[in-house]
Amino acid sequence: MFKSFQKVSDLLLAFLILIVLGFKIANWFLDFEPAVNLVINTTMFILIGISFIITGFSWKTKWKKLLFYVSGVLLISHSLFPEGTILDIAMIFAIVGPIILLKFGKDPIPESN
Numbered sequence: 001m002f003k004s005f006q007k008v009s010d011l012l013l014a015f016l017i018l019i020v021l022g023f024k025i026a027n028w029f030l031d032f033e034p035a036v037n038l039v040i041n042t043t044m045f046i047l048i049g050i051s052f053i054i055t056g057f058s059w060k061t062k063w064k065k066l067l068f069y070v071s072g073v074l075l076i077s078h079s080l081f082p083e084g085t086i087l088d089i090a091m092i093f094a095i096v097g098p099i100i101l102l103k104f105g106k107d108p109i110p111e112s113n
Contacts, residue, residue, distance in 0.1 A: 006054065013051050020044045042079045045091075049075030052098060064101065071098050 023040045026032075032040070049072040056068030074094035078087050 006057070009054050013047060013054070017044075017047050017051075020047060045075050045079040048095070049073065049079070052094075055098075064105075067101060068098055070094070 020040060020043055023032075024044070027037060027040065052068045052072035052075065056065045056072065059065045059068065071094035074087075074090050078091040078094075081087065
C-alpha cells in the first residue's frame with residue numbers, strides 16, 4: 001500500500017514540479033507580474049518541502065528521517081509566513097542539508113520502488 005502511494009506521489013510531484021519549472025522559464029520571457037511570480041515561488045517551495053517530507057519516509061535511520069521532515073516543514077513554513085532573517089537562514093540550511101546528506105552520506109540513497 002505504501003509503495004503504491006509513494007509511486008503515485010512521486011509521479012504527481014514530478015509532474016507538478018515540471019509545471020512550476022515551465023512557469024519559471026516562461027517568467028524569463030513573459031515577465032509576469034510580481035504577484036504571479038510570488039505564487040510561482042510559493043508553489044515551488046511548497047512542492048520541494050512536500051517532496052522532502054515524502055523522501056523522509058524512505059530512510060531507515062531516525063536522524064535522517066528527522067532531517068528531511070524538519071527541512072520539508074521549514075520550506076513549507078517559509079512559503080506561508082512573512083519573510084524574516086532567521087527563517088531565511090533556516091531555509092538555506094533546510095535546502096542544503098538534505099542535499100549534502102545525499103551527496104556525502106555513507107548510506108546508499110533509498111530507492112522508491
